Each structure stands twice: as structure tokens, then as C-alpha cells.
Amino acid sequence: xxxxxxxxxxxxxxxFSRVDHNxxxxxxxxxxxxxxxxxxxxxxxxxxxxxxxLSLLLFMILFAYIYPSVTHYDAYANLMDPNSxxxxxxxxxxxxxxxxxxxxxxxxxxxxxxxxIWNGSRISISLAFICGAINMTIGVLVGAVWGFSKKxxxxxxxxxxxxxxxxxxxxxxxxxxxxxxxxxxxxxxxxVIGWLxxxxxxxxQVIIIRDREYNLASRCLGxxxxxxxxxxxxxxMTSVIVTxxxxxxxxxxxxxxxxxxxxxxxxxxxxxxLIYAAEGAMVTPGWELEFWSPVAIASVITVVLYxxxxxxxxxxxxxxxx
Numbered sequence: 001x002x003x004x005x006x007x008x009x010x011x012x013x014x015x016f017s018r019v020d021h022n023x024x025x026x027x028x029x030x031x032x033x034x035x036x037x038x039x040x041x042x043x044x045x046x047x048x049x050x051x052x053x054l055s056l057l058l059f060m061i062l063f064a065y066i067y068p069s070v071t072h073y074d075a076y077a078n079l080m081d082p083n084s085x086x087x088x089x090x091x092x093x094x095x096x097x098x099x100x101x102x103x104x105x106x107x108x109x110x111x112x113x114x115x116x117i118w119n120g121s122r123i124s125i126s127l128a129f130i131c132g133a134i135n136m137t138i139g140v141l142v143g144a145v146w147g148f149s150k151k152x153x154x155x156x157x158x159x160x161x162x163x164x165x166x167x168x169x170x171x172x173x174x175x176x177x178x179x180x181x182x183x184x185x186x187x188x189x190x191x192v193i194g195w196l197x198x199x200x201x202x203x204x205q206v207i208i209i210r211d212r213e214y215n216l217a218s219r220c221l222g223x224x225x226x227x228x229x230x231x232x233x234x235x236x237m238t239s240v241i242v243t244x245x246x247x248x249x250x251x252x253x254x255x256x257x258x259x260x261x262x263x264x265x266x267x268x269x270x271x272x273x274l275i276y277a278a279e280g281a282m283v284t285p286g287w288e289l290e291f292w293s294p295v296a297i298a299s300v301i302t303v304v305l306y307x308x309x310x311x312x313x314x315x316x317x318x319x320x321x322x
Contacts, residue, residue, distance in 0.1 A: 120272075168194075
């Protein structure tokens with residue numbers, strides 16, 4: 001069988017050049033060059049389903065940000081027109097003309113349901129990514145030091161025992177009620193203690209590997225706790241962190257939808273706010289699309305984010321690179 005030496009990353013001269021008969025040259029090992037992230041994406045894109053899921057996710061995210069900025073959505077543009085409210089797709093197109101804005105009909109204020117959904121999607125996705133970035137950054141860094149330093153562990157475990165036993169949804173609800181219902185209030189409510197559970201999970205994973213030989217050697221050589229945690233421990237937990245992120249980001253959309261549905265959400269017309277505002281349309285004949293459209297989009301975004309993140313987390317495990 002003919003070997004393609006280019007796939008190994010070496011030329012024929014490198015593989016078959018003459019060497020001196022000495023101990024150093026005899027110990028040289030020829031092996032293909034390894035790139036961790038290149039291997040991650042190779043394994044991820046090997047599954048064609050992941051390509052479809054990622055394409056759908058990128059389309060929804062890009063559409064949620066580009067479409068509202070192009071159309072300049074105004075929820076109250078037709079508020080004074082009594083004939084424009086609660087229209088089915090066919091009636092809306094007959095009244096306003098055939099275009100993409102009215103393919104899902106019109107809502108309670110005469111607004112385009114299609115435009116309202118994508119404007120709400122932009123708000124909800126932005127909330128999820130901002131909260132995910134804040135909570136994961138703080139949680140991973142604190143958890144790494146928490147699990148490696150026994151002094152920090154003694155303090156943080158007491159904090160977790162006190163705060164961690166309070167229901168998360170209760171704390172978020174109280175925060176949402178205490179402050180003005182704005183976008184950044186919701187971000188604060190979801191991140192004020194949201195990082196604590198992530199930090200505890202990372203702490204547990206760090207404890208498993210902190211006493212391995214190379215970490216003990218680094219400690220004996222005087223390496224600081226922070227450097228050991230950042231350079232010796234966290235790089236081995238990439239797949240765990242990616243998998244955790246895959247569950248965290250969709251959960252923020254779920255929290256936002258739930259809080260808005262019970263009347264504790266932000267004032268911005270997010271997906272949750274749209275579902276809350278269209279609650280009465282769910283049981284009104286001919287108006288059902290106003291309620292089920294944002295529900296469907298919120299569900300699809302959440303599921304696609306979760307599946308794409310889980311599959312990327314699996315691909316991040318070096319054991320799948322063989």
C-alpha cells in the first residue's frame with residue numbers, strides 16, 4: 001500500500017535521511033504533528049448531523065441580529081388602526097400586502113408577529129450569551145482556585161452551603177422584583193449567584209486531579225496555586241467546561257421565559273415577554289399563532305443550543321480523537 005507522506009506532515013527527506021549512529025539520534029521518534037483544536041473540529045464535523053445543527057444555529061443567531069436591524073421593528077406602529085389587530089396570516093397579507101412581515105399574522109397592537117419574534121429572539125439570545133460569559137468566567141476561575149487551595153475551600157464551602165440551599169429561582173425572582181425590570185437587571189439577577197453552582201462543579205472536578213504527580217512536583221518547586229490551577233488543571237478540563245457551557249446557555253433563555261411568563265421578567269419584548277403578552281391568545285380561536293409562534297422559536301433555539309454544545313463537548317474529549 002502506498003503511503004502518503006504529506007498526511008504525516010513530513011517530507012520524504014525528513015523520514016528517510018541518513019543519521020549518525022549515536023544515542024541521541026536513535027531516540028528520535030517520527031510522529032504526525034498533533035493540534036488539539038484541529039482534532040476537536042475534525043471529530044465534530046465528522047458527524048454530518050452536527051453540520052446541520054450548527055448551520056441552523058448560526059442561521060437563527062444571524063437572522064435574530066440582522067433582520068430586526070434592517071426592518072427597524074416598531075411594536076406600536078399600527079396601534080391606532082383597529083382593523084390591524086389580531087389578524088391571521090391570510091388576513092394580514094390581504095390588509096397590508098404580501099411580504100415576509102405578515103407571514104405569521106398581526107398581534108394585539110397590530111404589530112407583525114414575525115418581526116416581534118425575531119426582535120425578541122435577539123434580546124433573549126443576547127441575555128443568554130452575556131450571562132453565560134459572566135457566570136462561566138467567574139465560575140471556572142473561582143472553582144479552579146477553590147478546588148486547589150484548601151484555605152479557600154474551607155471558606156467557600158460554607159458560602160455554598162448557605163447560599164446554595166436557597167432555590168435559585170427564588171433568588172432571581174426577588175432580584176427581579178427589587179430593581180427596575182430592565183435587560184441589565186435581568187443579567188444581574190441571573191449572574192449574582194449563578195456562578196456559584198458552576199464554581200462548585202469545577203471545584204469537584206479539580207479535587208479529582210489536583211494531587212497527581214505533576215501537580216505535586218509543581219508545588220514542591222514553588223509554583224503558585226493560581227499558576228498550577230490555570231496551567232496544569234484547567235487545560236485538562238476543556239471538554240467538561242464546554243459540556244457545562246452547553247447546559248448553561250439554554251437555561252438562561254428558559255429562566256427568562258419562565259420569569260416573564262409569571263410576570264417577573266424584564267420590560268423589553270423578549271421571547272418570554274411575547275409569550276406572556278399573548279397568553280390570552282392561546283385559547284382564543286384564530287389567535288393561537290400569536291402564542292405558539294414565540295413558544296416554538298424559543299424551544300428550537302434552546303434545543304439547538306443544547307445539542308450543538310453537547311456534541312462540541314463530546315468532541316472536546318481527547319479520547320475521541322483516536
